[in-house]
Amino acid sequence: MIEPGLTSFAAIILAGGQATRLGGADKASIEVHGRTLLEHALDAVIDASEVVVVGHSVPTERPVTFVVEDPQYGGPVAGLLTGRDALLRSFPTLAVLAVDMPFLTAATLRRLQDAAVDHDGAVLADPDGRRQLAFVVASAALDRVRPDHEAQHGHALWPMLDQLDVVVVPAHAREHRDVDTWTDLRDLADD
Template sequence: MDHGLTGFAAIILAGGQAARLGGVDKQSIEIAGRTLLEFALDAVIDASEVVVVGHHVPTDRPVTFVREEPRFGGPAAGLLIGHDSLLRRFPTIAVLAVDMPHLTSATVRRLHDAAVGHEGAVLVDADGRRQLAMVVETERLAAVQPDLEGRHGLAMRDLLAPLDLAEVPAIAREARDIDTWTDLRDAASPPEDDPTAG
């Protein structure tokens, strides 16, 4: 991959069940008056086309909303229906979960930079665990995707196993997601190293 930021698509995964949050729609959760979807859209502000895999919510951005069928097929199924729903084809696709509000456009740029010479790049946390924040080469993703019957419940690690993905260490709170109400409270708090905290 050597495309850099010369035109890319973005897929925001927002169709999960949010079981530990009582089944609320994560993309509509607010932090400091802004929804998680708004944070995610800001992170992919440089994208030429954006698909949100989740139910339609009001937004002033030009976004395509789609749902996977059957529902709740997991992030890999969401990524693939998002890929299939793109109106145009771009060299790369940025993929991120809607519940990672500390991702920014700088994160996406770092992923693109790290992907040069590889088939993509993925954000990893301090323990080396891969996160739902990545850039993948569109042609390689298309080459490894299973048929429709094989998508539901497919693990993301299995889908991406054939791809050569550079691993990009997260900076500060980039790798944190919101699975619980405690996570939400922490996300709304200033970081400990923020001189304005306290």
């Protein structure tokens, strides 16, 4: 359960996918409005005490830990848990986000943290109510539902989180938008 007034948290940025609908392009390096998607994601987690990027190492202005998920391309659960295991310290709360959401902000994450008080976590939802890969979760709660290492590859994220008390938080404006295709990228560039 997430406690009120909690200020120290760690962030895990998931950047290790195959981006098949983008022809295998490195999402972290794609630019939107003159900045890479990774730079946008790092801005969103500016309040985090520690940041792990699950993906290949690239230069950043902020000190972060890079790690490749085990198994590689094992999906968001493998990435999330590999990122959690790479943290140098323990944190009561984790913020987790996909690298391809350039309109997420630190305010978005604060709103998720506020909504998660007295729950196991909170997840951002688009205007149609679909959960997005942007959420906060209590570390202890995540540990309760963590699959064995062998089961992490291809393990579905939402059924795992559905075992927890996670509040759905509606997105404001375009913060739920992501880049899955070149058309998405073109449309974001027009925003």
